Amino acid sequence: xxxxxVRVPWQPLKAFTKEVFVRAGMPADDAEIEAxxxxxxxxxxxxxHGVLRIPWYVELVDKGQMNPRPNIRxxxxxxxxxxxxxxxxxxxxxxxxxxxxxxxxxxxxxxGWGLIRNTTxxxxxxxxxxxxxxxxxxxxxxxxxxxxxxxxxxRAAGVHNSPISIAVPARRYAxxxxxxxxxxxxxxxxxxxxxxxxxxxxxxALDKDGNPTRDANKASILLPFAGPKGSGLxxxxxxxxxxxADNPLLEPTLLxxxxxRRHRQNGIVAAVNIGFFTHLEQxxxxxxxxxxxxxALPRADGIQEILVPGELEEQTxxxxxxxxxxxxxxxxxxxxxxxxxxxxxxxxxx
Numbered sequence: 001x002x003x004x005x006v007r008v009p010w011q012p013l014k015a016f017t018k019e020v021f022v023r024a025g026m027p028a029d030d031a032e033i034e035a036x037x038x039x040x041x042x043x044x045x046x047x048x049h050g051v052l053r054i055p056w057y058v059e060l061v062d063k064g065q066m067n068p069r070p071n072i073r074x075x076x077x078x079x080x081x082x083x084x085x086x087x088x089x090x091x092x093x094x095x096x097x098x099x100x101x102x103x104x105x106x107x108x109x110x111x112g113w114g115l116i117r118n119t120t121x122x123x124x125x126x127x128x129x130x131x132x133x134x135x136x137x138x139x140x141x142x143x144x145x146x147x148x149x150x151x152x153x154x155r156a157a158g159v160h161n162s163p164i165s166i167a168v169p170a171r172r173y174a175x176x177x178x179x180x181x182x183x184x185x186x187x188x189x190x191x192x193x194x195x196x197x198x199x200x201x202x203x204x205a206l207d208k209d210g211n212p213t214r215d216a217n218k219a220s221i222l223l224p225f226a227g228p229k230g231s232g233l234x235x236x237x238x239x240x241x242x243x244x245a246d247n248p249l250l251e252p253t254l255l256x257x258x259x260x261r262r263h264r265q266n267g268i269v270a271a272v273n274i275g276f277f278t279h280l281e282q283x284x285x286x287x288x289x290x291x292x293x294x295x296a297l298p299r300a301d302g303i304q305e306i307l308v309p310g311e312l313e314e315q316t317x318x319x320x321x322x323x324x325x326x327x328x329x330x331x332x333x334x335x336x337x338x339x340x341x342x343x344x345x346x347x348x349x350x
Contacts, residue, residue, distance in 0.1 A: 004329030012348040014039040023342040024061050025068035030093050037092040041124040042325040045316035048188025049124040055334045065263045066120045080105055083115045091122030099128050103271040106137055110276035116267045117245035126179035129167035132271040133175035139167045143267035144241045146249045149183050149222040151231035155210030159234040161222045171284035173291050177310035182230040183222040190216045195330030242266040
């Protein structure tokens, strides 16, 4: 199917994205951060978490569910931990701040663990775990939201497809970084399929009545990867984040206390100072050796190259930095609507 896809240089797309959020009420510095996180996802091929999110974010600002000028506060703090209330900030604004704070703690005591409550969509979580990895630490980020995924054996939403990212540094190679949702496919991939006008694979999602569907416009309930393993992780992530931050997100819906879905999230960021446990440079050399030995294994039929976590995204980033970011017709149409609302021109190439 022809999706009307157009390649757009990333620089003007980022400038456009920043300007949208400035006009939506964000300070310029925060809008720059938000634009960087979204366009970075597109550059890495994670289009489900890229600029297609812009219209939704603007809608959430209109509804008062995303706060462009939040009062972010540290509620509790110890040498190794902190609890932050984000005041419904745009996810990247508070999450980058939180990661930097837990890295400071890891520098002092070996580990930093931060809980964030009352934030909003954080984008691609690898962005945050990589902040730690690029500073020679191991980084972890995970997030929870209200139910959008059926736990194994159910045909109604009861858990969130909570994603997690883990990143560690290497010496000669890019950091290893794993970033995945606990659903078979991230929810943003349904939005991307809608924008492309393409069907989704059977098994990705259910419709509102709990029936399997290939229509992205009817899909409303995600399905967990690996059955009970994916939904089990989602349950435990809620216990580690939302319940520990005294801000349950699954329970109000399951008890019927919340009839209208409101967007909000709780999350965790953590940093581990590798040098507290082993020699840092030897660790990075060991990661290099692990990468090389994994890639040297005999390949299965039809496989041209064995990839390690984050490698495909790193390759895509290099290619798209030069050739531009492909945007489907549906995404372009929605961005044009946002541009018209704010009296803006479209990015170069659109």
